[in-house]
Amino acid sequence: MSDRMKGVASLACCAALLLMLLGCEEQKEEAKGTLAKAPFGKTAEGTAVDLYTLTNAHGLEAKITNYGGIVVSLKVPDRNGRLDDVVLGFDQLDDYLKGHPYFGALVGRYGNRIAKGKFMLNGKAYTLATNNGPNALHGGLKGFDKAVWQAKEAEGKDGPALELTYASKDGEEGYPGNLTAKVVYTLTSKDELRVDYAATTDQDTVVNLTQHSYFNLAGAGSQDILEHRMMLNAEKFTPVDSTLIPTGELRGVKGTPFDFTSPTAIGARISQDEEQIRFGKGYDHNFVLKGAGGSLELAARVTEPTTGRIMEVYTTEPGVQFYAGNFLDGTNIGKGGKVYKFRYGFCLEAQHFPDSPNQPAFPSTVLKPGQKYKQTTVYRFSAK
Ligand code: GLA
DSSP states (O other): OOHHHHHHHHHHHHHHHHHHHHHHHHHHHHHHOEEEEEEEEEOTTOOEEEEEEEEOTTSOEEEEESBTTOEEEEEEEOTTSOEEEOBOOOSSHHHHHTOOSOTTEEEOSBOSEEGGGEEEETTEEEEOOOOBTTBEETTSTTOGGGSBOEEEEEOOSSSOEEEEEEEEOTTGGGOOSOEEEEEEEEEOTTSEEEEEEEEEESSOEEOBOEEEOOBOTTOTTSSOSTTOEEEEOEEEEEOBOTTSOBOSOOEEOTTSTTOOSSOEETTSSTTOSOHHHHHHTSOEEEEEESOOSSSOEEEEEEEOTTTOEEEEEEESSSEEEEEOOTTOOSOEEOGGGOEEOTTSOBEEEEESOTTGGGOTTSOOOEEOTTOOEEEEEEEEEEEO
């Protein structure tokens, strides 16, 4: 080969290498997905809020607003690759502002119920608003689900990520201590919606953060969720009184309508004549997860037979509230004008047990200055 030819060959080699490297970069970019921001309207106080669109490498898409940290829509493929929105919600911010049953929201400072809105901490009595019969529910009259969170794009480990921060003041909704809560939503390249929570306080307080998405794997607003098959990784649940406050007992699920240790249709036993089912008007109960050790463990696997969609829930939390949408009654008109009727969505709210501040035998929800509250919950989607 002449020198000139050698020169040309090595130049070609370099060019090929460069192209390959560029290709890799592109692939990396693709694996990261994208995050876009658009205005979503203004709250009653005139605060502007945004709607963020997270798209992963496979085209899964989550729309999340910094109003209440609400997951507004979540599009995942069925067994034929057809994307459909699998969470209940509204097209417009105004519909969220009018009030709704926590569709897609981040719930805090204390998710679930506290009996009679009262608890003692370090010998001091605290009183919360009673907004659910005689009890306090989901953080009060203006819980974290109605707060405007500070939003910024985060360095996602494995996909586009949105970081939301909310500073809850000492005394807000009756809770002690200035609490800073940070939640990162990531739409990963493993087709997961990952939720990482963290919080710190400057005074002893109680914290129980959760996510309140209503899922329907057949598509939001298409039908009820009774044919979904569900496995819960729980051998016990916390039975409740007629106001849905745990009695303190951890009851075995074996031989009861609460046994989801093997995949069972949600609707198979939901109308059984059983006291706990009567109290919940169906399922509205906290299950004691087998993992519960602070590491990420499988909590639930739900499959939808007509579309083949599968959702797995992994969490670091000791419990999950399984709520079968028993209070949905068709008064909420959702996205695209679809009517959300009785049991058109189900929630799997990974959390500490309800009423923990009044139940010394339950895992503690107390957070002290210098400690860091952490929880991670992952919703993984696939189809078969
Ligand atoms: C939680 C509760 C339910 C109900 C819903 C919202 O899941 O456990 O009883 O209040 O929130 O409607």
